[in-house]
Amino acid sequence: MVVNMADSDAREAVGDYKAGWHDPENSTIRFDAGLSEKVVRDISELKNEPEWMTEMRVKAFKHFDERPMPTWGNMSMLKQIDFESICYYLRSSKATENDWEDVPEDIRNTFDKLGIPDAEQKWLSGVTAQYESEAVYHSIREDLEKQGVIFLDMDSGLREYEELVKEWFGSVVPYSDNKFSALNTAVWSGGSFIYVPKGVHVELPVQAYFRINAKNMGQFERTLIIADEGSSIHYVEGCTAPTYSTDSLHSAVVELIALPGAHIRYSTVQNWSANVYNLVTKRGIAHEKAKIEWVDGNIGSKLTMKYPSVILKGEGSHAEVISVAYSGSGQHQDAGAKIHHLASNTTSKILSKSISKDGGRGSYRGLVKVSPKAENCKLNVVCDALILDEDSRSDTYPTMEVANPTARCEHEASVSKVSDNQLFYLMSRGHSEEEALALIVNGFFEPFTRELPMEYAVELNKLMALEMEGSIG
Amino acid sequence: MNPEELYLSLDEPDNSDHLWRYSPWKRIHPTGNIREIPSNYKQPNINLSFLDGSDVPNEVSITKEYSKSMKNSFSDQISMSFIESVSQDSKFTFKVKNNTVLEQPVLLRIDSESVNSAINLSIEIGRHCEFELITLIEGEPGWFGLLRKANIGEGSIINDVVVGQMKSGTLLRVDAINIGKDSQVKAGSISSGSEKTKADLRYMMNENGSNLRVLGSILSAERMHIDHHIEIYHDAPETYSRLDWHSACGGNSRTIGTGMLRVSDGSKGADAGQLFRNLLLSKKAEADSIPELEVSEHDVVGCGHGTANGPVDEEQLFYLEARGFSPDDAKDALIAAFLNTTLSEMGSETLHQWLAENLQDELKTLTT
Structure with a gap:
C-alpha cells in the first residue's frame, strides 16, 4: 500500500x-x-x-x-x-x-x-x-x-x-x-x-x-x-x-x-x-x-x-421508505423520500432518522403528493433527528401536496438531543458514558436495523459504536 | 439604495425558494410585468378606534410619518421593496407608549375601497404594554399591499390579529416583527377574502425569554388561492414558539402553508413547534404544506413540526347527525369548530366573539 x-x-x-x-x-x-x-x-x-x-x-x-x-x-x-x-x-x-x-x-x-x-x-x-x-x-x-x-x-x-x-x-x-x-x-x-x-x-x-x-x-x-x-x-x-x-x-x-x-x-x-x-x-x-x-x-x-421515490401507479399499491443518516465532521447527508399517490387506495409510510455529530449536517427533504383522482389514500411521515454536539445541525424540509379530500396524511418531525435521563439510567447500571451513548444511538436507529439482513445490522451497529467513540468529553 | 432601485436590481425569485414555489412573484405582482412599478397607488382609508367605536387614549396613536428605527434585515427583499416602492405616499407609524395597558381591543380598519393601494406601516410598541390589536383589511381593490414592521418592547403582552376580508383582488402582506425580551406575543391571521393572498410573515426572537404563538384560521372557497409563508427565528436563549395553522379549503380553492423554523447556534433552551392542519372539503380543493425546520443548536428543549390533512371526520358527522343535526348543519358545525380551535386562542373573549361573528358569512361559503 x-x-x-x-x-x-x-x-x-x-x-x-x-x-x-x-x-x-x-x-x-x-x-x-x-x-x-x-x-x-x-x-x-x-x-x-x-x-x-x-x-x-x-x-x-x-x-x-x-x-x-x-x-x-x-x-x-x-x-x-x-x-x-x-x-x-x-x-x-x-x-x-x-x-x-x-x-x-x-x-x-x-x-x-x-x-x-x-x-x-x-x-x-x-x-x-x-x-x-x-x-x-x-x-x-x-x-x-x-x-x-x-x-x-x-x-x-x-x-x-x-x-x-x-x-x-x-x-x-x-x-x-x-x-x-x-x-x-x-x-x-x-x-x-x-x-x-x-x-x-x-x-x-x-x-x-x-x-x-x-x-x-x-x-x-x-x-x-x-x-x-x-x-x-x-x-x-x-x-x-x-x-x-x-x-x-x-x-x-x-x-x-x-x-x-x-x-x-x-x-x-x-x-x-x-x-x-x-x-x-x-x-x-x-x-x-x-x-x-x-x-x-x-x-x-x-x-x-x-431521495428514494415511489410512484404509486396501481390501485392498492404500497410504498415504504425507512432511512437513517449519520453526519460526521464535514459531512452533509441531504436525504429523504418522495411518494406520488396517483391511484386510489394507495398507502405509504416514511420513517427517517438522522444523527449529526462533530459539525455534521443532516437534512431530511421529502415530497408526498396525492393527485386529485387518488381516492382514500393514507400516508404517514415521521422524521426524528438527534444533534449530539453544539457544532452540528439538523434540517427538515418536508413538502405535502394533497389534492384529494379523502386522503389522510400525517407528518411529524422532531429534533432533540440525547436525553440526560437515558444516559443517567444506563450509566447507573454500569455502562460508561460512551457505551451508554452508543446504546442510545443504536436504539434510535433500531427501526432501520431491524429491517436489514442480520449480518448488515450487526455491521451497522459496530460501525455506529465506532463513530460514537470519543464523543464524550 | 432607495426601494425602487433595490427592487429593480433584484432577480426574479426562483421557484426552488419555497417562499415562491406555489405563488410565483409574477402571479402576485399587480400587472404580471415584474419590471414595472406602478406609480398611481393611493392611500387607503385608515381608522383607529376601540372595538366598540370609541376613541383610543393618547398613549395610542397613528401618524402619517415613518419610523426609521425599524430593523427588517430578515424580510424577503422582493416583496418588501415592492410595497415600499408603491406606498411612498402611504407611510404610517402606529405607536403605543411604555406601560400602556388597555382593557378593550384596538381596531385598525384599513379600507382600500375599490382602488389599488398599499400601506407601509411601522409599529412601535413600548415596554411593558398590554393590549390587543386587530388590523382589519377591507375593500374591493384589484391589488392591495400591506407591509408591517414592528418592534415590540421588553416585557409587553400583545395579541396582534390581522383579518384579511377584502372582497376581491390580490392581497400581498409582509410582516417583519421583532419580539423584545421577555415579551409575549400572540400573532393571529384570519384570511377569508381576496381571490389571491400571498403573505410572508416573519418573527424574530433575538432577545432572551421571548414567547410567541402564531395562529392561523384560513377559509378558502370558490377559486381562492391563499398562500402563507411563516418564518420564526430563535436567535436567543430560552425562547419559545408555537405555530398552529388551521385551513379549511372548499370549492376550487388552494391553500398553501409553508413554515420555516430556524434555531440558530447559541439559542440554548429554545422550545419550538409548528403544526399545520388542513381540512379538505371538496374534490377540487388542494392543500399544500411545507413545514421546514433548521436547527443549529443541540441544547434545545425540543423542536418539532407536524402537518395533517384529511376530510371531515365521518364518525364525528355521524355523532352529530345521531343527535338531530342535518348533514349540512353537522358539517358546518365541525368546520366551524375546526377553525375555532385556533380562533379562540388568538385573544380575549371579547376579541374572540367579534372574530366569530365577523366570520359567520364566510363560513357559509365553504359549504355552499
Missing part, C-alpha cells in the same frame, strides 16, 4: 474509516479526465452497444451540458465538483468473472477484506461486485437461474436481453429528470439488471457491492430491477471507497418496476469515504397491489443527495 502525505492528511481529516485503504491502481483501460461527447461515444463503442443506447447517451450528455446545477440543497458543496477533473471510465479487469479464483488477485483481496465471498456462501442468492466502472465478479444460485431469474451486471443485461432493457431502461428515471440522471445516462457503466419472472419468490437477498479504488474517479452504475406479477426480491447494496484528499463522484440511477402484486425491497448501506459526492436518483413504479420498500442507510460520503 502506498501512503503519501496527502493520504495521511486525508485520513486524519476523516477519522477512523475502516474501508479507507486503497490498492495500487492497476487499470487496463483508463480514460483521460474530463467529459465530452467523444468520451460518451467512446464508452458506448468500447462496450459495443446498440445504436439506440449510444444515441440515448449522447442526448443525455447534451442535456447534462445544458442543464444548470440545482439551485437548492447545499449549493456551496455542489459548486466544488469539478466535472473536468473526474475520470469517467476506468476498467481494472478484462471481464466479469463468475468464479472468485478468476478475478484478478488484487481486486479479489479487496473484496475478501470486505467479506463479500464469505457473505455470498452464507446468506445470499447472488452477488455482483463492481470495481471502478465495471463488474468484476458475478454469480447467481443455480436454482434461481433455472426458475428464470435473471441477475446480471447491466452491461451483460443489455447484451443478452436487449429488448427487455430497451423497453424499461429510462422509463422510470428519464435522462431529463435532473442533471445527475442525465450524467448517469450519458456515462453509465456497470450496475445490476434483474428480472424476476411471474410468481417467483427469491427468498434470500441478492447483493451488489460497489467499490471505488482510484482517485478522482466517477462511478455511474445503472440498476434496473423488474419484478413481474406476484414475484418478490430483496436487493442489498453496499458501497465503500478509499480515503483520498481529492474528491470522487458517485452518481447512480436505480429504476424499480414492481408489476401487479410484486414486492421489491431495496436495501442500501452506503459507507463511502468522506471525499465522495454521492448524488443518486432512485425511483420505483408500483403497479396494482405491488409493494416497493427502500431501506436506506447513509453513513459515509462528503455530500449525499438522495
